[in-house]
Amino acid sequence: MFSGSIVALITPMDPKGKLCLSSLKKLVNYHINSGTSAIVSVGTTGESATLSHEEHGNVVMQTLEIANEKIAVIAGTGSNDTAEAISLTKRFEYSGIKGCLSVTPYYNRPTQEGLYQHFKAIANSTNLPQILYNVPSRTGCDILPETVARLSKIKNIIGIKEATGDLSRINQINNLVNSDFILMSGDDITALDFMRLGGNGIISVTANIAAREMVTICKLASQKKFNKAYQLNQNLMFLHKVLFCESNPIPVKWAAKKIGLIEHDNLRLPMTTLSNINQLQVEQALILSGLQ
Template identity: 50%
Template sequence: MFKGSYVALVTPMFEDGSIDFESLRSLVEFHISSGTHGIVSVGTTGESATLPFEEHILVIKKTIEYAAGRIKIIAGSGANSTSEAIELSQEIAKSKIDGFLSVVPYYNKPQQRGMIAHFEAIADSTPLPVLLYNVPGRTVADMQSSTVAELAKHDRIVGIKDATGDLRRFTETKSLVPDDFVILSGDDVTGCEFLCLGGDGVISVTANVVPKQMAKMTEAAAKGDLALAREIDKEISALHDLLFIEPNPVMPKWALYKMKMMKNAFLRLPMVQAELNNKNAIEQALQALKIIS
């Protein structure tokens, strides 16, 4: 259902924090023409934490409008409040969305039983497929493989974005869930090996910058050409680290600005632009890859 390279898309903004919809349209076209298999709209890379309810929904609706059915769109609809996540998912479901990405509740540190109740309530509230999202480095709470296995019994919980960066976690989860349960990497550094072990794809930050390479890497792995997948990954491996030398999405936005894919690299407070030395580092990497001159 959701396989291949999905980009965790940034949300372009002006200096006052308002949304730059013209640049958003350009990014959607960029990914369609580059072979990206799907877009995650307003996930954590899309600065979901600082977009209020109405704006969150508007960005997703505009992304759907610009895509015009040419690429799959998954909506970030997670929250640390179950009722808020349900309300957001139900409102987004009125649009032509393909599914939801719902993050483990942050700050609350729910028990595993609490996570099960949270995600089952969300899945019960919508007819659309739901992908779980485990990113303990951001949320503090860590969803265990046994919890994923329990949630996989729900008809509408179809997969997970695993951003633990722990390949042992992948193999453990894989052994506990049905064969058709989708497991996607949310960690670009280990993403290629994740695919080589049998992962179904990636939800990638690096794909913002090199979408063609990420799509080809996932396609190569799916065909069993692991040597090619690893060769592609080696070429772009510097980006996996450099795009995270400041909190995401600071560096991806700067890279896209330098690539002339966005008018600027502004973020919404409390996020601010990168330090000069980090800007220089990502620019040098882009030059080495011949992405910019």
């Protein structure tokens, strides 16, 4: 479950900004039928920053209930407040959640020692497997390979979602950790190269709307059939790029609504709906990739 194509699931909302349960059911079933390895529920793509603590937990539990053990569910539990991250993690301890994805603390910009102590405290509070999430472009801090290596020695810290887009990180981390430490890409554009260099898969934004395609690419990569994988991935490359023409998850929510996977593309302020000019770009990408 911690390899291949894992989706960083969007959180569908109704016009009032509440969870759209019918759309969530459609999304989860879409990933079950597409062969997605696992769902990350309420990660950063799931708008964790604008959900209350209670809402966050409820969305994860609704996702788990809909999944009904047909697909693994990983809970996003990261926070820039260590105590809040621990509280979220503990909520899912005996829920059926298979693990937690924990983003580096945003805005605080902790030192490497602060990052180590933050993730150590979370891991020591639970038996759930923990996946670190490094995305400096959104958080303002970068967990360095040496710190990842220190954390990998904690038994339930099992891997990292590495979203720097820096492919040199793979060897840097692999040279410092045991062979069973999991490396997942968090960058759709470079994910196939990441897997070619030894990564285990991707936690993907693109998979929200191109689930079968991302599953196939990851399977081909695991079988070392990279020529075929690159051909398929090239069909999605424009899509990979334009899904970040505005802040994630603005474009992917609009695209999901456009192809009928969700009923509304609502977001909570300060996130706003995709601009008209970028709607044209995303629609073109959907057509070029064969999704519309």
